Every structure is written in C-alpha cells, then in structure tokens.
Amino acid sequence: MADYRKGGAATVLEAGSERRLRRWERTTAYPLTMLSVLFIAVYAVPILDPGLDPRWRRGCEAANLVIWALFGLEYLARLSLARNRRWFLRSHWFDLLVLLLPILRPLRALRLITALSVLNRRAEAWTRGRLAIYVGVTTTLLVLIAALAVLEAERGHPDSTIQTYPQALWWGLVTITTVGYGDFYPTTLEGRLVALAMMLAGIGLIGFVTGSLASWIVERIETAEKSADESADSALLLREIRELRREVAGLRLEVGSRPGAGPPAEPGPPESRPR
Template identity: 65%
Template sequence: MTTKHSRLQQWERTAAPYLTAMSVLFIAVYAVPILWPGIDPVWGRICDGAGLLIWALFGADYVTRFSLADGRRRFVRAHWFDLLVLLLPALRPLRALRLVFALKVLNQRAESWTRGRLAVYVGGATVLLVAVAALAVLDAERGQPGAAIDSYPEALWWGVVTITTVGYGDLAPVTMEGRLVAVAMMIGGIGLLGFVTGSVTSWIVDRVAAGPKPEEITREQLTELLDEMRSLRNEIAELRKPMRGPEVSRAPEG
C-alpha cells in the first residue's frame, strides 16, 4: 500500500463526519428560503452565501482527494459523477443538482450507520429523497407560468405519488429543472420499491418456512398403521362370517 493511498484513506476518514454535517447544513440553508419565501432578504442572502461556501468546501474536498490519489485519471473515472454534480450546478437551471451531492454524502454515512438494518436504511433513504426532491421541485416550479406546484405540501404529495409510480397526474412539473427532478425521483422510486418488494417477499417466505410443519410419518409408524388396518380388516371378516353361512330353512306353510 502506497503512502499516497494511506493519506487518501486517512483524509476520507477524517473528513467524513465534517462532510456529513455540511450536507445537513447545506440542505437546511437551501430549504429555508424555499419554505419561507417571505423571509427577510438579509437572511435569504445569508442562506445563499452559506450554500455557496459549503459548495466550495465540497469542491475543495474533491480537489484534495484528487491530489492524494495514486492514479489521477483512474480517480476521475471512478468519481466522474461527483465531478459532474459539482460542476453542473454552476448553471442556474441545474442548481437543484447540488442536493444530489449532499444526498450522496449522507447516503455513504447512512450505509455505515445502518449496516445490517436494511429496513431502517431504506425507510430513511426514501423519506429523505421525497423531502429533498419536494424542495427541489418547489424551488423550480413556484411562480412559473402554468405551474401547479406552489406549496411544500403539494410538492410532498407530488413526491410521494411520483416515487411510488402511482402517477395520478393531478400535479406535474412544467419547468426543465422540475422535470429533471422528476426523472431522478422515478429512477429512485423504481430502485427503492424494487428493494422493498423483494424484502417483503423474502420476509413472507421466511415466515412461511419458519411456521409449524406437519409431522413426518416414520417407517415404524407406517408399519404400525398397516398392521392396525390388517387387524381391523380381519375383525370385519370374522363378523361377516355368520352372514355367509347356510340360510335357516323356512317353516312349511300350513
């Protein structure tokens, strides 16, 4: 193991809790101006500034890991999604993609926190995905011409309907950014629901397999049963013998 690789692993272990805290804080400062659109402009600018600062720290973490990697081209190929999500949100219509990076960091930590407890992990991931996607779609849709999603409860309802693939059609995004969020929700919904369905099916099968089983008949029990049947048949034959004897002669008619 090379020295650089050891330093990279040490950096990732050291930075992991700070990145997790920054991800939670980033989602919070992203959500505040969306959930309270009438917030004082000063606080709105503070939230925007904090979001940009945290995003810059995410970028600094990527650059640090890139510099510590053994093969930098291999590192970029292995972490191309991180780089893409870091660069694309510089465009205003793709600003919601910043949430994807924050969710990715939280997901990595959740995998270690809930190791061996898949139900907790999947449940938490589903709730977080719906809540964050609702924020993103509300940010994209509110105030746009023809938009039907204008409040967070409506956005949450849209998120639940979308991730479960029910698709009532009562609420639908009309902007490009909102539709990108919808695509991500659809893909996430298919994966999560497939996992949930498989888990429930496996649980049912395990419960059925663990249930009471009929007692197996041993060879000795089968032999005893056959002997009893033979004995019973012999007894019936003995009882029927008098019925098969010579008939009693009738008395002569007078």
C-alpha cells in the same frame, strides 16, 4: 530484480496512498455530514419562507455557495490523495458531475444531490447490515429534498401546479411510489429533471420492496417446512421410544414368568468374588 523492486515499491506507495485516502475520509466524515445538514437548511429556509428578509436571503445564498465550494475542495483533496487518479475519476464520476452541473443556473438544484450523497455515505456506514433502515432513511431524505428542489423550480411560474411545500411533498410521494395521480406535475425543465430522478428512485424502491417481500415469504415458507420436518422427526422418534419401552416391558414380563426365575442377583462386594 530491478523490475521486481520497482513493482514492490509501487505497491507500497499505492497502499500508503489508499491508507491516506481512507484516513482523510474518516476524518472528514462528520464535518461533511454537518455541512450537508447545514447546506440543506440554508437552501430550504428561503424556499419555505418566501417573505424572508432580503439580508437573510442573501446570507443563505452566500452560505450555500460557500458550502458547495467546500464540497468541491473536498473532492479535489480526495483526488490528490488517490494513487490511481484515473480510477478515482472513473469510480467517482457522479460526484464530479453533480459538482459541475449546478454551475448552470437551470441545474442549480442539483447541488442538493451533493449533500444527499454525503449523507447517503454516512447512512450506509451507520446502517450497514440493516438494509431496510438504510433504504427508508435514503428514501425519506430523497422525498424531502426533491420536494424542496421542485418547489424552487416551479413556484411563480404561471402554468405550474406546485406552489406550496405540502403540494411538493405530495407530488414527491406520489412520484417516488410510481402512483402518478397527475394532480401535481412539474412544467419547468429543472422541475422535470427532478421528476426524472424521482422516477428512477421510485423504480429502485419498488424493486427493493418487491424483492424483500418475496424473500421474506420464501424464508417464512422454508421455516415452516423446516419446523414441520422437525415436528415429524420428533413424533417418529417419540413413537420409536414408546415401542422400545413396550418391548422392554414385554421382555421383563417374559423373564419374570419363567419357573424359578427371580430377581437378578446383586453382585457382592469385591472381596467375596471368586478370583
């Protein structure tokens, strides 16, 4: 009995902890989304404007670090609210990885993945049940952010072919679609890591598009076959109705052609009927 009570109490505590975690995630969803957008903005401005005033550049870098630290604090808050912290660490290892790896300077662009993951959670909630919209939004964000990251990594290096944002965008589109013209390519370690992420995303995108197209074709074929079957059933039913009408008409003619046959007598009022 004591073990049963302990198990029941543990279940209640775990359920309460999960409710607090879900409440925290709902409460912080919109602030985190706005922080993610701001994070991308303060990251992008110094990259897109190389001649930015040094004071503004330092301000953007400081805001970038502060927001990244806030993401880390939010992760720790979720970890503290989780009842089963080992399970939380195992299921959210990627969030922890992209929070820790940017400590290394060559991997600082991975901080963008933190913002992208937050936006991805919101996009998933907003477009639930609309997979095509969700994938389109995620892919667009990925290309825009990866172009920023690879431009920061490549600009200024003597062997680099990516020196402007339009070139970085073209590289991102070519890479994520797995076309790979080779006119623009990263030469630094950080740029190649961004390219690796884009290649993996491109494989997933092509798989999704191929699967969706195949599913659409199969669905169209099934719909056409179903419509054809329904049309055939309707035609058969109509033919049977016409044959039945002809048979009824023939019976009426046969009855009407008998000697002394007249139209069927109408029943009289109820009072005149024999009892």
